[in-house]
Each structure stands twice: as C-alpha cells, then as structure tokens.
Amino acid sequence: MKEKILTELRKAGDGYVSGTALCSLLGISRQAVWKNIAALKENGYQVESVASKGYRLLSEPDKMYGPDILSRIDKDCLCKQVESFECIDSTNTKVKQLAEAGAKEGLLVVAEEQTGGKGRRGRVWKSEPGIGIWMSLLLRPTLPTEQISGLTLLAALAIAGAVEKLCKLPCQIKWPNDVVVAKKKICGILTEMSTEENYIHYVVVGMGINANTLSFPDEIKETATSLFLQTGKKVDRAELTAMITQRLCAYYERFEKEGDLTSFIDEYNEKLANKEREVRIYHGMVEKCSKEDIETGVAKGIDKTGALLVEVDGQTKRVVSGEVSV
Ligand code: BTN
Incomplete structure (x- = not known):
C-alpha cells in the first residue's frame, strides 16, 4: 500500500x-x-x-526502500514484491531463504549494507552502507540448466542499458558479466541456483553496483569505479534499481519464451568490451593460473548459449567458463 x-x-x-x-x-x-x-x-x-x-x-530520502522501488516499477512487470533491509549478510542468501519458503518469482531483495556480500568464485564482495546497490532477484525458470548462465549475461545487459539511460554513461560488458565504464568495473553479478537433476527449483541473480562510492582502496582503484566518480553526480539508487529490475524481468520473460539467446546476440555483442580484441582465457582462478592454464585468442562475440567465441590459432573455441581479460 x-x-x-x-x-x-x-x-x-x-x-x-x-x-x-x-x-x-x-x-x-x-x-x-x-x-x-x-x-x-x-x-x-x-x-x-x-x-x-x-x-x-x-x-524523499536517498534510501533503498522496498515500497519506493516497487512504486517505480510498472504494474505489468514480473516483479511484484520488493523486500528491503538495513543490514543483512547477503541479499542472495536472503532470497534463497525466501525461495525455500515458497516466495514467488520476481521477488526482489535489496539492502543498504551486506556484512557477508558474496562475489564470484568465493570472493568477498565489499558492500558498505548507503552508497551501493546490493540487489537480488528470484526467478523460477522452466529452462534447461545449461541455459542458466544466459541469465547472467542478460543481467549485465539490463544493468548496462539502465545505466546508459539514467546516467548517460556509455557502458560495455566484459564477458560474461562485468559491466565496465571507461574500462573500469562498476558492477558484479553472482547467479546462484538450486537444482535437482535437470529440474531448476530457483535461480537467484545477485547484482552489486558501485553507485555512489566516493573512493576505492588502492588495490582495486585502477580496476573499479562508481557511477558517481564517472559523472560527478549522485545517482538515484531506487530509480536505477527499479529500471534494472524492469529491464531484467522483461529480458527474462523473452528469454524463457524464445529458449535461447539468439535474439540478444547483436545487442550483447555491441556492448562487448573484448570484441575483436586479443583476450586471455584463464582456465581456473586468475590468481592461481600458471602459463599452461592461459590461452590467447581474439574474441568474436557470444553464441546463442552465451558462450564466448574466441579465435585461437585459426580455430573458433567456445569458452563456457573461466575468466577473460579485456
Ligand atoms: C562478482 O564477483 O563480480 C560478483 C559480485 C556480486 C555481488 C552482489 S551484491 C548483491 C548480491 N548479494 C551478494 O552477496 N552478492 C551479490
């Protein structure tokens, strides 16, 4: 109400x-x-x-407040419930708990602060209060499990599109899921799922956006940036959250209907930071890779499954996991 x-x-x-x-x-x-x-x-x-x-x-306050975010989302959007928290361990974990308790798909959880924010590959995602967007969306797709990585690519596309519209900043995507502005990361996406054989109980798409961060620690300041640092203006976090949610829900419904990413390929490839560039493929955690675990090639774009096509020694390889450097 x-x-x-x-x-x-x-x-x-x-x-x-x-x-x-x-x-x-x-x-x-x-x-x-x-x-x-x-x-x-x-x-x-x-x-x-x-x-x-x-x-x-x-x-209005600068606040990630559920009713406020919901009030900015169109009535026909899949997202009909937004739960907001001052401080929780992780919005992904909270969505999982609510999903287990029967929450409907489209549920969005946001928090001002996360004390146990999770990054990819077991990394920690620092989530200070009041400056970022820490959000997780619950989906219950009827897609085969091998298509789920496509949702991460669509989340990146939704974030890039919303940031371009609201902040007037050109965004690119570092495959598979880092949105970058001026070659620096402004967001991270962590998609988690609960499955049984080939049946998907639910998927949680967790997104962390460096919205109004004023500065970054020395170790990441060369690779990370925020929307505030790029525009000099504070972004309306509730508005951006609503825009991302609405875009992602619309992409998701289209993806579910179409069954693969065919109709998204051009839009995604246009934003692909590594397109026609030399990329290194790390087979394993970047920090732990030895020379033998690294391959070099030229990125050509994604295919309908979301895999990155990389030309290595005249042959096209499909990269489905691992990390790629811009
Ligand atoms: C990455 O490593 O790049 C992914 C980071 C994902 C962080 C977001 S913040 C909201 C959601 N909750 C989490 O615990 N992680 C994701």
Missing part, C-alpha cells in the same frame, strides 16, 4: 492529495492512509499534512 501512496503523492507533484481521494483511490480507510503515511515518514519521507488540503510530498 505504501508504494501506491507514494505513487499518488508523486503524481500530485507540488500539490496536495486529499485523504478522501487516497481512501477512494486505494480502497482503504482514513486510518490506514494515516498509518501508511506515518510509516513513510518514519523512513525519511517528508510528508506535509494540511487539514483542509491533504498530504504533500516534500522530500
């Missing part, structure tokens, strides 16, 4: 919405309106109430 009230308050702009109008628009009692407005106020939304006029939205 809070998301609906926020939508009405925003629609009114500088004007007021009367309590009576809210009651009849939303089909709730005056007391319920009052309670929901009080909850919004508690969460940092400044709402003015004037006896003869009604309610007016004066300001």
Whole structure:
C-alpha cells in the first residue's frame, strides 16, 4: 500500500492529495492512509499534512526502500514484491531463504549494507552502507540448466542499458558479466541456483553496483569505479534499481519464451568490451593460473548459449567458463 501512496503523492507533484481521494483511490480507510503515511515518514519521507488540503510530498530520502522501488516499477512487470533491509549478510542468501519458503518469482531483495556480500568464485564482495546497490532477484525458470548462465549475461545487459539511460554513461560488458565504464568495473553479478537433476527449483541473480562510492582502496582503484566518480553526480539508487529490475524481468520473460539467446546476440555483442580484441582465457582462478592454464585468442562475440567465441590459432573455441581479460 505504501508504494501506491507514494505513487499518488508523486503524481500530485507540488500539490496536495486529499485523504478522501487516497481512501477512494486505494480502497482503504482514513486510518490506514494515516498509518501508511506515518510509516513513510518514519523512513525519511517528508510528508506535509494540511487539514483542509491533504498530504504533500516534500522530500524523499536517498534510501533503498522496498515500497519506493516497487512504486517505480510498472504494474505489468514480473516483479511484484520488493523486500528491503538495513543490514543483512547477503541479499542472495536472503532470497534463497525466501525461495525455500515458497516466495514467488520476481521477488526482489535489496539492502543498504551486506556484512557477508558474496562475489564470484568465493570472493568477498565489499558492500558498505548507503552508497551501493546490493540487489537480488528470484526467478523460477522452466529452462534447461545449461541455459542458466544466459541469465547472467542478460543481467549485465539490463544493468548496462539502465545505466546508459539514467546516467548517460556509455557502458560495455566484459564477458560474461562485468559491466565496465571507461574500462573500469562498476558492477558484479553472482547467479546462484538450486537444482535437482535437470529440474531448476530457483535461480537467484545477485547484482552489486558501485553507485555512489566516493573512493576505492588502492588495490582495486585502477580496476573499479562508481557511477558517481564517472559523472560527478549522485545517482538515484531506487530509480536505477527499479529500471534494472524492469529491464531484467522483461529480458527474462523473452528469454524463457524464445529458449535461447539468439535474439540478444547483436545487442550483447555491441556492448562487448573484448570484441575483436586479443583476450586471455584463464582456465581456473586468475590468481592461481600458471602459463599452461592461459590461452590467447581474439574474441568474436557470444553464441546463442552465451558462450564466448574466441579465435585461437585459426580455430573458433567456445569458452563456457573461466575468466577473460579485456
Ligand atoms: C562478482 O564477483 O563480480 C560478483 C559480485 C556480486 C555481488 C552482489 S551484491 C548483491 C548480491 N548479494 C551478494 O552477496 N552478492 C551479490
């Protein structure tokens, strides 16, 4: 209900919405309106109430607040539930718990801070409060398990598209799933799934976006950046989260219907940072690779399964896992 009230308050702009109008628009009692407005106020939304006029939205906090994010997502989107937390271990872990308890696909979990943020290959994903977007989406695809890596590529495409639209920043994708701006990483994606034989119980697509980070530690400042550092402006995290979710849900539904990535290949390859460039393929963890575990070739683009096609000594190889350097 809070998301609906926020939508009405925003629609009114500088004007007021009367309590009576809210009651009849939303089909709730005056007391319920009052309670929901009080909850919004508690969460940092400044709402003015004037006896003869009604309610007016004066300001909104920079907050990853579930009802706010949901209010910015179209009604026909697969995402109908957004749960927000001040501080949790990992949004991926939370989605898994909720999925086990029967949550519907489209559930989105966001947090201001993660104390146990997970990166790929067991790495730690630092997730400080108030500056990033730490979000995880629950999906229950009816696709074969070998297609699931395609979801990670689609998440990268959704993030790149949303960032380009909202922040006016050209984005590229480092296969399979790092979105880069000016050759530096602005986001990471961790897709996890629960399966039984070839049956998928659920998939969690976890996305971490360096939104308003002011600085990075020395060891990663050459390879990581944030949207704020690239534009000099703070990004509206709730708006970007809603845009990414909406794009990803639409891509997902198309992918499920079509069964593979054929119709996404051109769009993805246009953003591929490594296209027609020499790339190194690391077979194993980059840090642990010896010379024999590294191959060099020229990246040609992805195929309909999401594998990277790399030309090595005149032969095209499909790379399905491992890491590639730009
Ligand atoms: C990577 O290593 O590049 C992937 C990082 C993924 C981080 C995100 S933040 C939200 C979600 N919750 C997690 O614990 N991890 C993912």
